[in-house]
Structures are given as structure tokens and as C-alpha cells.
Amino acid sequence: MYNLTENNNAHKDIDGAAAKADLQPGEKVFTVILFAVTVFLFYRSILLWQMAPGISGPAMLPLLSSGLAALLLAASIAVNIWKTTPASGRNLTFSQKTYIVLEYLFSKNVIVTIIFIFAYCVLLNFSVPFYLSSALFLWGLMSFLAKGGLVKNIIWTAMVLAFIAVVFGMLFSVVMP
Numbered sequence: 001m002y003n004l005t006e007n008n009n010a011h012k013d014i015d016g017a018a019a020k021a022d023l024q025p026g027e028k029v030f031t032v033i034l035f036a037v038t039v040f041l042f043y044r045s046i047l048l049w050q051m052a053p054g055i056s057g058p059a060m061l062p063l064l065s066s067g068l069a070a071l072l073l074a075a076s077i078a079v080n081i082w083k084t085t086p087a088s089g090r091n092l093t094f095s096q097k098t099y100i101v102l103e104y105l106f107s108k109n110v111i112v113t114i115i116f117i118f119a120y121c122v123l124l125n126f127s128v129p130f131y132l133s134s135a136l137f138l139w140g141l142m143s144f145l146a147k148g149g150l151v152k153n154i155i156w157t158a159m160v161l162a163f164i165a166v167v168f169g170m171l172f173s174v175v176m177p
Helices: 004-020 027-051 060-080 094-105 108-125 130-146 150-171
Strands: none
Touching: 027 060, 108 130, 130 150
């Protein structure tokens, strides 16, 4: 069982290394996972292309996009394989490295944003009007992330909602939830 204090100390040890690192924590692993998913999608698009071959068939766009993505991700893996991360050259356990990555990915701002998105979805699900729930979401999140400027955030919220109303409501006739 790992000790949370050890993980915190491990993170403090590599704070200086983070500034010297070429990549962010977890970037190599994420690229490999994304490459595996893209290769699977490329395989599925090949199966689709076999059912309806042809340059104008329904499989051509998925085939080209997943193939190009797989090539670019393979190139990214090849380029990044020798680059350093904040945990490079450190004698850290897997759990310590995982803790560092999760702490980087789920900072306080990210967690609060996820909570705001969840609350926004709940408000919409309970039939709170779209413009009211959107105004609360935008103003609240902007106020949190900007650390003040409440009046400025009200103005920005009003501008965004006006843009949504004009573009989607009037021009495209989208019915808001």
C-alpha cells in the first residue's frame, strides 16, 4: 500500500524537474493510448471500406482521417520517445508517477469546471430554462476562473448569450432546450 505523503514528497522532488522537462506528465502514455484507439478506428474503417469500396464510398473519410491520425501519432511517438518528462530519471514507483499525472490533469480549476458542467447538465435536466442555466453557468465559471471582475463577467455572459440567441435562435432557428 502506498503512502500519500510519499507521493506528495515525490511530487515536490520533481517540481524543479517539471520546468526542465520537454513534455508534461502523462504525455507519452496519452499519445500511445490515443495511437492504439486510432489504429482500432483505422481497422474498423478498413472493414467498412471492404463492404463498400470506392473513392466516393462512405468509408473513405473515416479511412483517410484515421489513417492520417495514426501516421501523425506514430510520428509523435517516434519524436517524443527520447524527450524527458518531470519523472524522467527519477526512481519513482508506478503509483507515484500515476499520482503526479493525476495531480497535473485534475488541478483545482479542472475539478471545479467539471463540477460546473455537471451542475449545468442537472439544471437543464430539471427543466430550468436554457438561457437562465447558461447565464448561471457562464457567469459562475468565469467569475471563478477570472478571480473577480463580477461586473465584467456579467457583460461577457450577456454578450455570449446574445450571440447564441442571434446565431442559433434567429439565423439557424435552433430550438433551445
